[in-house]
Amino acid sequence: GAGVSQSPRYKVAKRGQDVALRCDPISGHVSLFWYQQALGQGPEFLTYFQNEAQLDKSGLPSDRFFAERPEGSVSTLKIQRTQQEDSAVYLCASSLGGGRNTEAFFGQGTRLTVV
Amino acid sequence: SQQGEEDPQALSIQEGENATMNCSYKTSINNLQWYRQNSGRGLVHLILIRSNEREKHSGRLRVTLDTSKKSSSLLITASRAADTASYFCATTPPFSAGNNRKLIWGLGTSLAVNP
Numbered sequence: 001g002a003g004v005s006q007s008p009r010y011k012v013a014k015r016g017q018d019v020a021l022r023c024d025p026i027s028g029h030v031s032l033f034w035y036q037q038a039l040g041q042g043p044e045f046l047t048y049f050q051n052e053a054q055l056d057k058s059g060l061p062s063d064r065f066f067a068e069r070p071e072g073s074v075s076t077l078k079i080q081r082t083q084q085e086d087s088a089v090y091l092c093a094s095s096l097g098g099g100r101n102t103e104a105f106f107g108q109g110t111r112l113t114v115v
Numbered sequence: 116s117q118q119g120e121e122d123p124q125a126l127s128i129q130e131g132e133n134a135t136m137n138c139s140y141k142t143s144i145n146n147l148q149w150y151r152q153n154s155g156r157g158l159v160h161l162i163l164i165r166s167n168e169r170e171k172h173s174g175r176l177r178v179t180l181d182t183s184k185k186s187s188s189l190l191i192t193a194s195r196a197a198d199t200a201s202y203f204c205a206t207t208p209p210f211s212a213g214n215n216r217k218l219i220w221g222l223g224t225s226l227a228v229n230p
Contacts, residue, residue: 031216042203042220043158056217091158100145100207100216101165106158 004107025094035091136224138204153200
């Protein structure tokens with residue numbers, strides 16, 4: 001389909017393992033966002049890209065979290081040395097423009113479980 | 116950090132009845148958006164209302180915004196079983212916030228529509 005695609009859908013990681021989560025935004029979408037959603041909570045902002053530029057990473061919880069979008073399309077969220085508190089659904093969203101009044105389209109998310 | 120608070124936290128109604136959910140937020144906004152989330156389709160954008168608008172309609176949805184009270188409501192008329200989902204409000208910051216494009220989310224209202 002033409003929506004936002006995330007992979008893998010589910011990931012189980014042992015504590016201390018590194019993980020990489022992939023997001024394929026809708027083709028041509030300038031803006032890309034990563035959010036973290038804990039069970040029973042609303043999403044929490046992690047980081048924002050406009051094309052390949054990471055304009056806001058204020059929501060990344062620690063230096064173990066790193067995101068990139070090197071060619072302004074696909075993005076990867078990497079978590080190093082995973083901890084149990086990293087268990088959550090990681091959501092990627094893209095929007096056509098860089099403005100605030102544009103609709104964001106979300107992927108189905110990657111459910112990360114750290115054991 | 117969550118910006119919005121939805122109430123009620125959970126709502127159970129019969130098919131055909133109307134459902135009203137409220138959202139309050141804390142800081143200045145550029146716009147407010149409502150999203151629906153269920154396990155089948157993930158997060159789906161429903162409607163966006165700008166800070167200079169007071170009411171907006173889309174099909175069976177009616178959204179109001181009162182910036183003086185920092186609150187919004189979502190009304191779903193003639194509800195259907197397929198409306199069963201969690202509903203979230205999310206706000207975007209004003210233009211004065213520079214590159215800040217993140218959506219700040221509430222905790223959501225869980226709606227159950229019984230056939």
